[in-house]
Amino acid sequence: MSLYGSMVTAISGLTAQSRALGHVADNVANSQTTGYKRVDTSFEDYVTNSTQRLHESGSVVARPDYTNSLQGSIAQSDNTLALAISGQGFFAVAQPAGTDAQGATEFSKSTLYTRAGDFGLNNEGYLVNNQGYYLKGWPANAAGTLNRTDLTTLRIDQSVFDPVATGSVGLSANLPADAATGTAVTSQVQIYDALGRQHAVSLNYTKGTGDAWQLAVSIPGTTPPTPVGTIDLNFGAGAGVPPGTLGSFSGATGLTGSGGGAGDPAQVGFSIDFGQGPQNISLDLGSFGSSQGLTQFSGTEYEVGSLTQNGIPRGSFSSVSIKENGDVAVNYDNGQSRTVARVPIVSFADPDRLQRADGQAFLATVESGEPLAADINNNGAGKLVTSALESSNVDIASEFSKLILAQRAYTANTKIVTTTDQMLQDTINMTR
Template structure:
């Protein structure tokens, strides 16, 4: 090997170490980039020729730059649309990157809902997942996740449940119940809000009046609604829509209930058939408990419920570990809006880096295996968190020093070879 080739060998070493320093610089520059994956420069020797029958090297080069796909730390943000993957896998996004339309993969979960209701990343690429219909069935087709479900349709009330106690010591007032003066001619009342087919709220009031003490206590129940809210409307404050008699046994349990189904024609809405559950009468084989009781003590309602709801607007959402996205509405209702998709690869290190925290498939990486998080080796979703860069800053500084020393040593090779050339030139003098 000549002195000149020695200088070329040193120059090759300078170049490879400079390239390695570039990889280190890129890692350090992205130490705070969400979801960033550190790279490692792998040196490779270069064969220069044969001297005395032996192979002589000609320096080094960067044989490959390997992406390190180890898990980064998860940092809580409290933002519902910030998502991280704990374990293997990538978020799947779709759109144009550098003018190329396609599917891309990322560990960066800085998502938001755009003006059209789609879940997108920082570059407005749409996050992919599976839709869920009103019945809770998950679609098998991968598609853009659309979280603006619009107005949640109302649910008309069809059933009312009352859990209350009627005071067994209540004295009997012989004045008959009068719907025009329900408060003055009843012993106790309770109300709850119900909804018609259009989602309009209506108060349903039940007035209770004690009518008998012996041989067992007996109470009448009168179900009333606002007179101005029915069709046809009436001038009175209340319209009576149902009445029945409640019989209690000697231990205060409900023995019989004659209140049957009620039909209410709310103004402008569909006819509303209502059933009122006041308990399980012993006279029909029930326990007499779990509804209206007749014990000594103030009359009071313990629990009132109904199965309807008004229309609602989306106020926020939560993402479960399996990627299911649950929307919260102004009505207090919740509904599943979709499920995130994540992707794994048989040869993840062969993914092509495209910038902006994105990767694309290559021939070596093979096709992605896409499905719901938490299954088939795919990691689970951690909501309200972001995955930090997996760059180990301390290790990068250690590697930087080693590369710097290598660069200095290669430069010394060149200067030493140059001194040798100078010595040869001086032989002519």
């Protein structure tokens, strides 16, 4: 029995070392594969019968020892959509399962998890990595509010950015207190109508008596410019506020001025029709009694600090970017951007117990625990590194050491097989 047992044990050793060699080969072959997690080997001894007086030879088996939680090195990438996780967690991804009647991609109901963040836009606008897995995340509505109830595949809308008509103009400037009565100065602001077309509006100031100025709003381009309306601006002590600050409005024609005391908003409202109906615009001049906004201090020149408006022209799709907090932003050629989704990081209680779909994608199991999707760097999730990729966690030097050990152990087991065979042959020859 001992001779036959030694033969069986040696053959199990050959099988185990063969599997260990296969793990090494798989690791070395994928040493340059993005996000690959190496497989180590754990050997287990099977004993058939062992007492204080007797030990019968058993066998050995090789079990895979997964290293899903061991991070590979992170390197910068030229791909602006490339992502790497520093710390624990995975990206949630989906696998395509065909197309529907309209030719749109359909996806498997199972969610997979990967560290391979070499994502890019495909021809349908999906974020897909080089292994063909589609990135999932929390979608955002038009206001940028996230829907955290479910993870969905992220598809980037590459349509235009709709124009936004100007509704507010902000002005910070100083009218020259030393100017002579009748002095006229002008500011011009570009605003947008509902179709995204740009129009010029002139803000014309004329020095009155004392600390008063008249503001006339007009539309240039015609001779004379088309008037919109006028309003008187009253500054200083005569208006009950500190010198040089705006105190009140009066004498409005075609314009409306806000009321209130010191600290209240100082706003002038007017309406212009550019062909799409009346467009109401508010001119924000700061606050009453404040040196922020429109003032009248010493000087002979009209000085504009800032002149802004909130209208936006039509914009065409330019690019997609992913921020370090996971927000996916669509950028337009009008300088605007819009957050359309957020990429969470999914964590597990025991990531080494995930089931491999392949070397770069995994499925959740009972042993791994339930997936927990969280914001970046929250609830144990790692940080997100943009424009970067995580390399394989394979150490070539270590793998070659394992290779040598497996080879030596395999050779030793073959020696036992040949020796046992010879001994069995000698036993058979005893009967001759």
